[in-house]
Every structure is written in structure tokens, then in C-alpha cells.
Amino acid sequence: xxxxxxxxVDxxxxxxxCRVRNCRTCRVSDPHECAECWPGHRLxxxxxxxxxxxxxxxxxxxRCLQCSRGYRLVEDRCEACPRLCARCDSKKLCRECLLHxxxxxxxxxxxxxxLLTAVSVALGAILFARRKRRPAPCTHREFVGxxxxxxxxxxxxxxxxFYTKKGEQHAVIEFDLVFEANGLVRGGGVDDVGxxxxxxxxxxTKVAFTKTYESASExxxxxxxxxxxxxxxxxxxxxxxxxxxxxxxxxxxxxxxPAYPRHAGAFRLWPVALDxxxxxTAPAQGDCAICFEPNLLARLHPCGHAAFCRPCLDRxxxxxxxxxxxxxxxxxxxxxxxxxxxxAAS
Numbered sequence: 001x002x003x004x005x006x007x008x009v010d011x012x013x014x015x016x017x018c019r020v021r022n023c024r025t026c027r028v029s030d031p032h033e034c035a036e037c038w039p040g041h042r043l044x045x046x047x048x049x050x051x052x053x054x055x056x057x058x059x060x061x062x063r064c065l066q067c068s069r070g071y072r073l074v075e076d077r078c079e080a081c082p083r084l085c086a087r088c089d090s091k092k093l094c095r096e097c098l099l100h101x102x103x104x105x106x107x108x109x110x111x112x113x114x115l116l117t118a119v120s121v122a123l124g125a126i127l128f129a130r131r132k133r134r135p136a137p138c139t140h141r142e143f144v145g146x147x148x149x150x151x152x153x154x155x156x157x158x159x160x161x162f163y164t165k166k167g168e169q170h171a172v173i174e175f176d177l178v179f180e181a182n183g184l185v186r187g188g189g190v191d192d193v194g195x196x197x198x199x200x201x202x203x204x205t206k207v208a209f210t211k212t213y214e215s216a217s218e219x220x221x222x223x224x225x226x227x228x229x230x231x232x233x234x235x236x237x238x239x240x241x242x243x244x245x246x247x248x249x250x251x252x253x254x255x256x257x258p259a260y261p262r263h264a265g266a267f268r269l270w271p272v273a274l275d276x277x278x279x280x281t282a283p284a285q286g287d288c289a290i291c292f293e294p295n296l297l298a299r300l301h302p303c304g305h306a307a308f309c310r311p312c313l314d315r316x317x318x319x320x321x322x323x324x325x326x327x328x329x330x331x332x333x334x335x336x337x338x339x340x341x342x343x344a345a346s
Contacts, residue, residue, distance in 0.1 A: 064078055194218065
């Protein structure tokens with residue numbers, strides 16, 4: 001990347017761009033000002049990173065403070081140690097050899113037995129990692145069912161929710177989805193990674209789709225994020241209630257990036273506009289879409305969304321509106337029964 005540094009926040013593909021060369025971490029408030037430089041560089045007064053001298057790991061504007069391995073500090077600069085030497089004294093006598101070398105009378109010499117052992121261990125680790133690689137997700141058709149399966153009815157339009165990674169990190173997601181009568185799913189949009197297109201299938205109440213990013217496209221902030229590698233993200237989901245008759249509880253499922261097996265987790269989506277918002281009055285279980293804490297998700301009336309816990313809803317300003325669809329909230333139902341008297345919505 002030409003010396004530029006990037007700090008990524010991985011949330012199924014999210015990233016943050018630092019625009020200072022040789023910078024390890026930029027300030028959150030300004031991507032053009034460095035907070036910490038990579039080793040071998042010092043922080044300048046203007047927030048840039050300036051290179052130290054050869055072999056110097058840490059320095060001030062006038063002198064070197066610490067040398068890298070293979071160098072020794074002589075006054076205010078670094079001098080190279082003898083060949084294959086990791087640490088030497090003021091007389092350039094080697095006290096420690098580099099990895100895969102051993103100390104002899106004439107200095108450091110290559111230890112072939114150590115080198116061969118290291119190569120064998122590395123090859124074994126690569127082979128083991130390939131065997132442990134996460135299996136590829138099932139195809140869309142394998143997940144949703146047989147070819148002649150009836151397509152479930154899902155509302156088209158905006159779907160909002162969140163995803164998790166390793167059961168801990170949460171981030172908000174939003175898709176514009178179109179569910180066609182022939183069972184196809186399509187959509188697209190722009191997020192903090194870049195521009196993407198969605199293609200998939202729905203049948204037997206199940207939904208499977210692939211979100212493919214357009215390589216080098218600008219994200220929703222107008223910059224090209226390093227996290228956009230033109231990769232594809234796989235999503236597989238079913239209704240949280242077990243039926244499409246109650247989509248107020250949303251869809252629950254898993255996501256994964258086949259090209260990067262460690263990137264996977266769970267997600268939950270709710271349609272912003274429900275076709276039958278009053279079909280159910282029962283609450284749901286899961287993580288709240290506001291605080292991301294596991295809790296009983298209260299049902300909102302009349303919109304029907306069950307995505308938020310009661311404590312978060314109690315903190316909403318008056319007049320209270322659904323955070324998803326902005327419908328005025330008449331009642332917050334924490335049980336499966338409607339109140340006997342329901343005042344009209346304002």
C-alpha cells in the first residue's frame with residue numbers, strides 16, 4: 001500500500017481508513033493526523049510519521065533511543081552487528097544469534113538442522129490449517145429446499161438489524177430486499193465497506209442470499225475502504241418465530257465469508273414495513289436491536305415489531321415511535337395479550 005497504514009474494525013467486512021503514511025493508529029477525530037507511528041518512525045509536530053535512521057527502532061528528532069535486532073547503539077546512531085548476529089556488544093562481539101543460527105568461535109553460523117525443523121513445522125501447520133478450514137456453506141437451493149417448493153411471502157423493501165462476530169461484536173446492518181414470486185431474492189446498496197449486490201432464493205420459509213461487493217467501490221462515507229476486496233458474504237436465515245405469519249420477530253441466521261474462514265457469525269433482520277403487523281401480540285426472545293443485550297423483546301402495537309427490550313423502549317423520548325418504522329407506539333406488550341382498552345394513536 002505504498003507505506004500507508006490502515007486500522008480495521010472487522011465486523012463482517014467493516015473497516016476504518018488511516019491516511020497517514022507509516023502510521024499505526026490515526027486519531028479517531030481526524031484520519032489525517034497520526035496518534036502512533038510504526039516502529040522505526042517518530043511522530044512529527046504536524047501529526048505525520050518521520051523515519052528514524054537505519055536500524056533504529058525508536059528515536060527523537062536528534063538521536064536514536066533504541067536499535068532493532070541485529071544493530072547496536074553507538075552514541076546517537078545504530079551500527080550493524082556481524083552477519084547472522086541478533087545482539088552484539090560495544091566491541092561488535094556477538095552475544096546472540098538470529099533464529100536458525102548458532103554461536104561458534106568465529107561468530108554466528110547457519111544451523112541447518114534448525115532451519116529444516118522450522119520449515120517442516122511451517123509446512124505441517126499449513127497442511128493442518130487447510131484440513132481445519134471451515135467447510136463451504138450449502139448452496140442457496142440446498143438450504144431453502146427442493147425445486148418445486150412453495151415460496152414464502154416476505155415483504156419487499158428495507159430490512160434492518162444487526163450481526164455478531166464470535167458472539168460478541170455487534171454492528172448494525174440494513175438491506176433493501178426484493179422477494180420475487182418465483183422465489184428469487186435480489187437487492188443492493190452501499191455500506192461502510194462499499195457498494196454491493198444481493199442475489200439469492202427463498203422457499204419453505206427459508207432465505208439464502210449472497211452479498212457481493214464491487215471491488216474498489218466507494219463506501220457510504222465516500223472513501224475506498226481497504227476491507228473491500230470484492231469478496232462475497234453468505235447469509236442463511238429462517239423466521240425467528242418459525243413462521244412467516246409472524247415476521248415481527250424477524251429473521252435469524254448465520255453469515256460467513258468463504259474466502260476468509262475466520263469471519264463468520266450470527267445475524268438478525270426485521271422488515272421495516274410489516275404486511276400483517278397485528279398478526280401476533282406475543283413477545284420474542286433474543287438480543288435487543290438497541291443495546292444488543294439478550295432479553296425479552298417486547299412487542300410494539302400497532303406496528304408489530306418485536307426487536308427491542310423494555311428498558312430501552314422506556315428510555316425513548318415522547319412521543320415514542322418505533323425505532324425501525326417510526327410508527328407511533330400505542331402500547332408496549334411484554335406479554336401475549338392486548339390491553340383491554342387501546343387508546344388511539346396520535
